[in-house]
Amino acid sequence: MRREKQREMLERIRERLASKTTDMAPFALQVPASHYVSGEQTEQEIDALFRKRPLLVALTPHLPHPGDYLAHDVIDTALLLVRDQDGKARAYLNACRHRGARIAEGQGHKSSFSCPFHAWNWGLDGKIIARPNSHEGFAAAESRYDELIEVECHETAGLIFVLLEGEGIEAQVDQLVGDVLPDLELFDIPGTVYIDRRSTELACNYKFFLDGFAETYHIAPLHKNSISPFCYSNSTLVDRMREVVHLMSPRKTIDREFEKPAEDQRSPLPYCTTEYLIAPNVLLTHQVDHIQFWRVYPVDGADRCLVELNVFWPGPLDDDAERKAHLNVDLVWDVTTKEDFPQSVSIHSNLASGALPDLVFGRNEPALIYYHQNIARAIGSERLIPSMKSGKTAPSRQWLTRAGDSQQERRGFASERSLPWSINVENM
Ligand code: FES
Ligand SMILES: [Fe+2]
Numbered sequence: 001m002r003r004e005k006q007r008e009m010l011e012r013i014r015e016r017l018a019s020k021t022t023d024m025a026p027f028a029l030q031v032p033a034s035h036y037v038s039g040e041q042t043e044q045e046i047d048a049l050f051r052k053r054p055l056l057v058a059l060t061p062h063l064p065h066p067g068d069y070l071a072h073d074v075i076d077t078a079l080l081l082v083r084d085q086d087g088k089a090r091a092y093l094n095a096c097r098h099r100g101a102r103i104a105e106g107q108g109h110k111s112s113f114s115c116p117f118h119a120w121n122w123g124l125d126g127k128i129i130a131r132p133n134s135h136e137g138f139a140a141a142e143s144r145y146d147e148l149i150e151v152e153c154h155e156t157a158g159l160i161f162v163l164l165e166g167e168g169i170e171a172q173v174d175q176l177v178g179d180v181l182p183d184l185e186l187f188d189i190p191g192t193v194y195i196d197r198r199s200t201e202l203a204c205n206y207k208f209f210l211d212g213f214a215e216t217y218h219i220a221p222l223h224k225n226s227i228s229p230f231c232y233s234n235s236t237l238v239d240r241m242r243e244v245v246h247l248m249s250p251r252k253t254i255d256r257e258f259e260k261p262a263e264d265q266r267s268p269l270p271y272c273t274t275e276y277l278i279a280p281n282v283l284l285t286h287q288v289d290h291i292q293f294w295r296v297y298p299v300d301g302a303d304r305c306l307v308e309l310n311v312f313w314p315g316p317l318d319d320d321a322e323r324k325a326h327l328n329v330d331l332v333w334d335v336t337t338k339e340d341f342p343q344s345v346s347i348h349s350n351l352a353s354g355a356l357p358d359l360v361f362g363r364n365e366p367a368l369i370y371y372h373q374n375i376a377r378a379i380g381s382e383r384l385i386p387s388m389k390s391g392k393t394a395p396s397r398q399w400l401t402r403a404g405d406s407q408q409e410r411r412g413f414a415s416e417r418s419l420p421w422s423i424n425v426e427n428m
C-alpha cells in the first residue's frame with residue numbers, strides 16, 4: 001500500500017473513530033435463505049466462480065524454491081503446484097498419466113515425482129522421465145501419456161492463481177485483482193516465510209465462513225472475552241477494488257500513531273487488520289505484521305465447507321519470531337474455531353430448516369453487501385438477491401429497527417429507513 005494511500009486511510013480511520021461511525025453502504029440488503037442453502041445455486045457458483053474464474057490457491061512462499069511443491073484440491077480437482085527449475089510456478093492435475101494415481105501428497109521439496117503406484121517418474125516440467133520395469137510396454141502409447149495435464153497458472157505480487165476452465169489467466173487475474181496489487185507489493189508476500197496451517201470442515205455454506213470476517217460489528221458482543229479489548233468494533237473502512245472488497249479495521253493501539261508529530265511517518269498498517277476479500281473464496285489479511293491466507297471450498301453441495309488458514313511471517317525469522325509466529329497460528333485458530341465458526345454453523349442450520357426465510361445486511365456491513373453482490377453478479381442472479389421496489393416496506397423492517405441496542409447498530413439500520421429499500425444487480 002502506497003505511503004500516500006496509507007496516510008489517506010489513517011485519516012479516514014481517525015475521522016471514523018472521532019465521529020464513532022463506520023463506512024456505510026448506500027442501502028441495506030435482504031438475502032434469501034436460498035442464497036446459502038440452495039444446492040442448485042452452489043452448483044452455479046462452482047461452475048462460474050470456482051471453475052471459470054482464476055482462483056487464488058497459494059502464495060509464493062508456499063513454493064519458494066525450484067522443486068518445492070504443494071498438493072492442493074480445488075473442490076473435486078486434485079492439483080499439484082510446483083516451482084520448476086526455471087523458477088516458474090506451474091500447476092498440474094495431480095494425476096499420473098498411467099492410471100491416474102496422485103503423484104504427490106502434502107507439501108515439500110523433490111527433484112522429480114515418483115508415482116507411488118508403478119513408479120513412473122515425472123519431472124518438475126511435467127514430462128515423463130522414466131517408466132521403470134515396464135518392459136517397453138508403453139512404447140506404442142500416444143505421446144500425450146508422456147506429460148502431466150497442465151492447468152493455467154499465474155503468479156503475481158506473491159499470489160499464485162490457477163484457472164481450471166478456459167484460458168487467458170493473466171488478463172483475468174488483472175481484471176480480478178489488478179487494483180490491489182500496489183497494496184500487496186508493499187506487504188512483500190514473497191519475502192515472508194510459510195509458518196503453518198490449520199483446517200477443518202464446517203457444517204455450513206462456504207460463504208458463511210467469509211461473512212464472519214467481513215464486518216467488525218460483531219467484535220464487541222461475540223469476542224468480548226478475547227479480541228474485543230484490543231480492537232475497535234464497528235469502525236471499519238470498506239472499499240470496492242474491482243472484484244475485491246478491501247477492509248481496514250483498527251486496533252485500539254492506533255491512537256498512538258495519531259500522536260506522531262511527523263505526518264509522513266504515520267502508517268495505519270501496524271495497528272490494523274487489513275483484509276482483501278477475493279470472491280468467491282479467499283480472505284487475504286495483513287494482520288499488523290504478518291499475513292494470514294484463508295481459503296474455503298464448498299464440500300458436497302451447499303451445506304458443508306472446508307476452511308484452511310495458512311500463516312506467513314516476514315523473514316528471516318529468529319527463534320523468538322518463530323515462537324511468536326507459531327503461537328499466533330494457535331491463537332487465531334482458537335478464537336475463530338471457538339467463537340466465529342459456531343455462529344456460521346448455527347445460522348446455516350436456521351436457514352436450512354426453512355424456518356428463517358431470509359437475513360439482512362445493514363448499511364454498516366458494506367463488505368458483506370459488496371461481496372454477495374459479486375457472487376450474485378457472477379452467476380447472473382437477480383432472483384437470488386431480489387430487488388425490492390422503492391418505497392415498499394421490507395417484511396422484516398420492524399424486527400430490524402427493534403434489534404440490538406447499541407448506538408452504532410441503530411445508526412446502521414435506521415438510516416436505511418430514509419432510503420428506498422432497493423437493490424438489484426444493476427446496483428452492484
Ligand atoms: S498410476 Fe502412476 S505409475 Fe501407474
Ligand atoms: Fe469474529
